[in-house]
Amino acid sequence: MQNVKATVDxxxxxxxxxxxxxxxxxxxxxxxxxxxxxxxxxxxxxxxxFHINLDLGxxxxxxxxxxxxxxxxxxxxxxxxxxxPKLNCWTxxxxxGAGKPVMAFPNPRIQITKGERFKVSATAKVxxxxxxxGMIVATGGVIYHLVTECVSNPSAVGLYVRQVDVTRL
Numbered sequence: 001m002q003n004v005k006a007t008v009d010x011x012x013x014x015x016x017x018x019x020x021x022x023x024x025x026x027x028x029x030x031x032x033x034x035x036x037x038x039x040x041x042x043x044x045x046x047x048x049x050f051h052i053n054l055d056l057g058x059x060x061x062x063x064x065x066x067x068x069x070x071x072x073x074x075x076x077x078x079x080x081x082x083x084x085p086k087l088n089c090w091t092x093x094x095x096x097g098a099g100k101p102v103m104a105f106p107n108p109r110i111q112i113t114k115g116e117r118f119k120v121s122a123t124a125k126v127x128x129x130x131x132x133x134g135m136i137v138a139t140g141g142v143i144y145h146l147v148t149e150c151v152s153n154p155s156a157v158g159l160y161v162r163q164v165d166v167t168r169l
Contacts, residue, residue, distance in 0.1 A: 120145035
């Protein structure tokens with residue numbers, strides 16, 4: 001929580017109003033902890049958005065569902081490693097006319113350095129062209145993955161990385 005507060009303070013000093021996305025597992029979510037965190041963030045003037053991670057391996061009876069922000073399913077991740085000297089993380093706020101996300105750098109930029117290992121979603125889906133296999137097809141046909149776990153840079157969680165910048169392990 002201290003890292004979140006420090007990042008929020010840095011953003012506010014730069015005139016940026018942050019929004020925090022909190023991923024909750026669909027099964028056994030820690031609601032009291034989520035409620036406490038939401039209260040602390042509200043006191044700091046930060047909007048908390050909660051995403052529920054669904055395990056798409058189990059039948060939900062709803063057919064194919066499009067995610068709202070591309071959150072990956074609990075346990076449906078795979079590990080990757082940064083291929084180059086560093087990689088930039090990406091975000092999006094809108095979709096193009098074809099329903100594909102238009103990616104942009106967050107401000108401040110979030111990077112992960114060479115050799116770092118982290119997890120990405122194997123089930124994320126953002127646009128109507130995505131198959132739910134974790135490969136997010138953005139404008140220009142560039143493939144991205146949603147970061148679900150990153151010990152070396154927790155700020156990267158919830159952002160996207162280009163497929164060409166990582167090696168699957």
